[in-house]
Amino acid sequence: xxxxxxxxxxxxxxxxxxxxxxxxxxxxxxxxxxxxxxxxxxxxxxxxxxxxxxxxxxxxxxxxxxxxxxxxxxxxxxxxxxxxxxxxxxxxxxxxxxxxxxxxxxxxxxxxxxxxxxxxxxxxxxxxxxxxxxxxxxxxxxxxxxxxxxxxxxxxxxxxxxxxxxxxxxxxxxxxxxxxxxxxxxxxxxxxxxxxxxxxxxxxxxxxxxxxxxxxxxxxxxxxxxxxxxxxxxxxxxxxxxxxxxxxxxxxxxxxxxxxxxxxxxxxxxxxxxxxxxxxxxxxxxxxxxxxxxxxxxxxxxxxxxxxxxxxxxxxxxxxxxxxxxxxxxxxxxxxxxxxxxxxxxxxxxxxxxxxxxxxxxxxxxxxxxxxxxxxxxxxxxxxxxxxxxxxxxxxxxxxxxxxxxxxxxxxxxxxxxxxxxxxxxxxxxxxxxxxxxxxxxxxx
Amino acid sequence: xxxxxxxxxxxxxxxxxxxxxxxxxxxxxxxxxxxxxxxxxxxxxxxxxxxxxxxxxxxxxxxxxxxxxxxxxxxxxxxxxxxxxx
Numbered sequence: 001x002x003x004x005x006x007x008x009x010x011x012x013x014x015x016x017x018x019x020x021x022x023x024x025x026x027x028x029x030x031x032x033x034x035x036x037x038x039x040x041x042x043x044x045x046x047x048x049x050x051x052x053x054x055x056x057x058x059x060x061x062x063x064x065x066x067x068x069x070x071x072x073x074x075x076x077x078x079x080x081x082x083x084x085x086x087x088x089x090x091x092x093x094x095x096x097x098x099x100x101x102x103x104x105x106x107x108x109x110x111x112x113x114x115x116x117x118x119x120x121x122x123x124x125x126x127x128x129x130x131x132x133x134x135x136x137x138x139x140x141x142x143x144x145x146x147x148x149x150x151x152x153x154x155x156x157x158x159x160x161x162x163x164x165x166x167x168x169x170x171x172x173x174x175x176x177x178x179x180x181x182x183x184x185x186x187x188x189x190x191x192x193x194x195x196x197x198x199x200x201x202x203x204x205x206x207x208x209x210x211x212x213x214x215x216x217x218x219x220x221x222x223x224x225x226x227x228x229x230x231x232x233x234x235x236x237x238x239x240x241x242x243x244x245x246x247x248x249x250x251x252x253x254x255x256x257x258x259x260x261x262x263x264x265x266x267x268x269x270x271x272x273x274x275x276x277x278x279x280x281x282x283x284x285x286x287x288x289x290x291x292x293x294x295x296x297x298x299x300x301x302x303x304x305x306x307x308x309x310x311x312x313x314x315x316x317x318x319x320x321x322x323x324x325x326x327x328x329x330x331x332x333x334x335x336x337x338x339x340x341x342x343x344x345x346x347x348x349x350x351x352x353x354x355x356x357x358x359x360x361x362x363x364x365x366x367x368x369x370x371x372x373x374x375x376x377x378x379x380x381x382x383x384x385x386x387x388x389x390x391x392x393x394x395x396x397x398x399x400x401x402x403x404x405x406x407x408x409x410x411x412x413x414x415x416x417x418x419x420x421x422x423x424x425x426x427x428x429x430x431x432x433x434x435x436x437x438x439x440x441x442x443x444x445x
Numbered sequence: 446x447x448x449x450x451x452x453x454x455x456x457x458x459x460x461x462x463x464x465x466x467x468x469x470x471x472x473x474x475x476x477x478x479x480x481x482x483x484x485x486x487x488x489x490x491x492x493x494x495x496x497x498x499x500x501x502x503x504x505x506x507x508x509x510x511x512x513x514x515x516x517x518x519x520x521x522x523x524x525x526x527x528x529x530x531x
Contacts, residue, residue: 194461196458196514344459344460345459346459346462346463346482346483347483350481350483381480382479385485387458387460
């Protein structure tokens with residue numbers, strides 16, 4: 001059975017902790033009135049100077065906020081890099097939602113656009129930015145519409161100091177990679193750039209670019225209001241705060257949930273109405289890992305997940321029903337990821353397609369028996385050889401599939417084809433080029 | 446007193462590389478190719494005797510996709526830095 005993840009904020013109200021989604025949970029409205037009633041006005045100092053910027057960065061530092069886009073980099077340290085520079089940077093808000101199984105950006109943008117815009121303003125104040133550029137993929141019209149409405153409300157109320165530009169890069173998987181976004185803003189194709197030296201800021205022309213995910217900025221807006229101690233009241237001491245999770249698959253209420261970091265995976269899925277035994281859970285996203293059903297009690301937090309080989313990624317939790325075939329799902333995702341490659345780097349362009357077709361052969365058990373050995377060899381060859389992390393994500397996912405679904409691999413190796421192969425997929429692969437694939441839902445219900 | 450060594454290694458810009466394979470022909474000790482012809486840098490550091498050949502490979506790459514990078518690492522043979530006197 002195909003399961004779409006609807007944009008759900010209906011169930012948000014059932015959660016214990018709601019922070020960035022609190023206005024929606026309390027008022028059921030995404031407008032400025034509900035926002036200001038819930039959170040109060042944006043704490044922008046009347047004279048934004050170096051001192052007030054410094055205070056905000058220090059508050060972010062002691063809050064322990066790390067980026068929610070997947071890399072988990074400390075936000076304050078990122079802000080530091082941009083404060084030191086001489087040129088006024090550009091703040092790029094990444095709300096691209098490149099992960100097909102994640103719906104957090106559209107949940108955030110449609111139910112809490114003002115908290116994201118507040119966060120972008122505050123981050124802009126912290127680094128003395130010149131402008132804010134908000135990136136929403138061209139296939140996500142409801143998010144863009146919500147932002148346009150919010151911007152009009154703010155203009156009418158006289159809120160906000162920086163000009164905000166809404167841009168619509170192509171809705172492809174790699175477009176949301178930060179250097180791809182910057183390349184697109186510069187007028188090029190939305191392809192990742194080769195960055196030989198780590199930690200050098202991206203630039204548009206000679207302007208440095210601070211790229212932050214929409215969720216990170218939303219948390220920043222609350223830290224600016226309530227302070228670091230408040231922020232640390234949720235989550236773990238080494239990973240404070242809440243995060244947005246998109247639960248899908250074998251759950252009754254698929255959707256976006258705000259949870260304390262450190263909530264056990266099982267608890268999150270149960271809150272989303274886990275419907276039965278699971279075969280595995282996809283954690284992070286399509287460049288993430290499968291979590292064995294034995295490990296469902298692992299806390300959803302960076303360190304515990306790392307100990308089982310996973311990461312929070314884009315906050316995806318997709319529960320695979322015990323009856324489905326994880327190899328077939330992974331093969332479909334691998335095909336999709338291969339097709340989404342920007343095609344710039346040889347190892348990614350050729351390697352991902354080869355890996356995907358090897359995995360298809362393993363799952364369908366219709367090829368010769370060499371596919372598995374070839375697959376294992378190829379995942380080792382491709383790793384670390386792209387300009388961005390796209391091939392590495394596929395390698396990570398395929399490796400974890402071979403490990404977690406080892407029993408299925410053995411079964412298929414005895415030439416028992418997968419009965420699930422021709423069935424409707426669980427994980428969305430929004431591409432018209434793939435069997436069973438379809439375009440993204442554009443956030444429409 | 447030297448406590449760090451400077452080594453050099455080869456790196457590929459994977460976007461620029463078009464799998465001409467000259468690098469693997471010129472310094473097979475440092476570069477092999479995958480099944481599609483794209484280079485895999487096999488050596489962590491360039492040994493001094495291969496340095497000139499590695500430079501040739503960098504110079505001859507038709508896409509200028511190969512480059513050399515300096516790696517500064519603590520010397521394995523270097524003695525620990527003496528505590529600074531106050």
